[in-house]
Amino acid sequence: MxxxxxxxxxxxxxxxxxxxxxxxxxxxxxxxxxxxxxxxxxxxxxxxxxxxxxxxxxxxxxxxxAERPIQLDLMSAYHIHTVAQAQGKSASTDVVVSKTVMANKEAAEKMALPPFSEIHHIERTHLVDGRPVMYAIHYVRADSTPSLLDHDISQDLSVIFANTFHLRFAQCTYGVASTSFDKEIAQALRATAGAPALLIARTHADIDGVVQEVVLEHWRHNAVALNVSAGF
Amino acid sequence: MxxxxxxxxxxxxxxxxxxxxxxxxxxxxxxxxxxxxxxxxxxxxxxxxxxxxxxxxxxxxxxxxAERPIQLDLMSAYHIHTVAQAQGKSASTDVVVSKTVMANKEAAEKMALPPFSEIHHIERTHLVDGRPVMYAIHYVRADSTPSLLDHDISQDLSVIFANTFHLRFAQCTYGVASTSFDKEIAQALRATAGAPALLIARTHADIDGVVQEVVLEHWRHNAVALNVSAGF
DNA sequence: CAGTGGTCTAGACCACGGA
DNA sequence: CCGTGGTCTAGACCACTGC
CATH class of the missing domain: 1.10.10.10 (Winged helix-like DNA-binding domain superfamily/Winged helix DNA-binding domain)
Structure with a gap:
């Protein structure tokens, strides 16, 4: 051996x-x-x-x-820029896709949308210290945030939600699974298809319990570590 | 290709x-x-x-x-037996190691133990539908649970903690990271060294905030999916 | 354009699992 | 004991990166 x-x-x-x-x-x-x-x-x-x-x-x-991984605390809403900075790293974001479309099946299911709903579809590559480490696919209800795509989409979206649309998230659920990159996402991260990945699916609901945003974060598996705390 | x-x-x-x-x-x-x-x-x-x-x-x-993965909800204390059952699977547990020893460095750090503290060191293989899917290493404060190892260690430990030692956990923090199996753990799971794995590190504190138990769960990466929910 | 990583071939030996 | 998976050799071609 x-x-x-x-x-x-x-x-x-x-x-x-x-x-x-x-x-x-x-x-x-x-x-x-x-x-x-x-x-x-x-x-x-x-x-x-x-x-x-x-x-x-x-x-x-x-x-x-490999560098030391980014520590993510799922118990508080995070944005990669602020988290990276707090850990002595610098983050940047490239917008790859930004369009308003009819919800596809995946989005409609995860957001419990009525038929023919419009959503914003955003895809972004996130880099830490110049290295692409995460690819995010966002689905956002378009009726709550009509002019979202007119804003600077490369920043923290929750800031736009709060400031422009007075939309705050009250609840967030995460699904975490260990998988690997498919070809497209691998390419966007300059990785190879099949490389180990961590998928974090975030679902954000507003105060009324309506799901406003779903985010699928595909992380290079060695670039992130999660922290969660629960009280009983 | x-x-x-x-x-x-x-x-x-x-x-x-x-x-x-x-x-x-x-x-x-x-x-x-x-x-x-x-x-x-x-x-x-x-x-x-x-x-x-x-x-x-x-x-x-x-x-x-592969089978469908087990869904784990980190927001509620879980035991693999009950979770598996609720999802139409059956689980069993093999005790591999069970001894009371002086805390090693890893345990002492994670539990903030004073020098020369005694802990129970337990290692168990967990099987779902007859297949080994998770290897857990437990460190338990021995002073709070002196006769722990006299009990049936193959069951849910929290039941013993509650019934025998009147010990309840009030807070739990998790660390989640994507790695791979080392040789020993791979062997215990009939897996190969280097196979993709998910490491869940659980830290349980009692009502006074004292860490009573630390568990390192090594999962076959395709055998588990995590769910977390957070309110703000 | 040179060198690199990605992909592939056609073999081989060994130790272990299961019959 | 046979077949299997685990490991290894010594090559090869191509497309792409980076100079």
Missing amino acids: QYIKIKDTIVEQIQSGLLAAGTKLPSERKLAESFKTTRVTLREALSLLEAEGVIFREDRRGWFI | QYIKIKDTIVEQIQSGLLAAGTKLPSERKLAESFKTTRVTLREALSLLEAEGVIFREDRRGWFI
Whole structure:
């Protein structure tokens, strides 16, 4: 089990500080030669390290040492910019899709919408320290927030909801599942299809219990850790 | 990208009902032949399906179609037996380790213990429908629950806490992270080291805010989905 | 354009599971 | 004891990245 040995050696080098977070590893061919093995075996080791969250890959760009994950507290409404800043990182957001459309089946179900409802469909890539780590798909009831898309969509949407539409969320439910990226989302995150991912589905309801927004957050699995607290 | 094709074909067969949950797939060699490819490429496809949670493997036993995951609601104290039952599954528990020892560093930190504190150290394998899906490591303050290990440790511990020690938990915090199994835990779950896993770290405090129990739950990543709700 | 990662082939040996 | 999954070798071609 050579690949275990390779894995441990790389972990060791990271812990000893020889390989800092964000560093790119040498090419697979060079690594394979260093460890006197073939690329297939080397990639086995790298995949293991990826699954552990120690390294990650950028599609066709190579392998990199992972950063410390962002800590998310699900008990308080979060926005990635403020959370990142509080943890000494910087975040930015790219809007990929923003359109107002008839609700698709998925959105209609999750929001319990009447037929032919219009929703805003927004997709954004979120970067932390310049690295794309999360892809979010938003479905927002259009009747409550008619002119939403005229605003700057790259910021915290809840600010727009509050300031412009006097819309506040009273309740939020999360679904969390461990999966992997499909092709489209992987591409948007410069990841590879099949890379491990964490899916956080957020459902926001207003004071009347009406679901106003649903967000599907696809995280690179090593970029995030969740905290939840419950009292009884 | 042949392995995408293979992957899709298998997904198709599952959705069409040809492959029921729990079924074992044919051997890798046979599958490789069916798809006119090599085992390496076939395993690439299978690994992708494993990452997606569609199939899972038992070490040296083969590949199986995944069942529907257990839904866990973190907002209410759960026990796997009752949760499984409510979802039409049956659960059982094997005690692997049960001893009273001096707290190790990990336990002492998480529980804010004074030096030389004694704790109960319990490790259990949890099975759903006969399949090992979760490995739990418990650290329990021994001073609050002196005779804990004399009881039947394979049941819901909180019942023993409540009935025997009049100990109730008032607060629970969770940490959730996506990782992979290390060798020991993989073995206990008949999984392979490096297989994707979900780690849920539970910390239980009593009414006085004293941490009485810490549990590290290592789940097969496709065996569980989390639900959380928060009000503001 | 050189080098890289992504993909694939056609084998091989071993240790373990299950009959 | 047979077949299986786990591991490994030594190559190859292609499309893309980054210079």
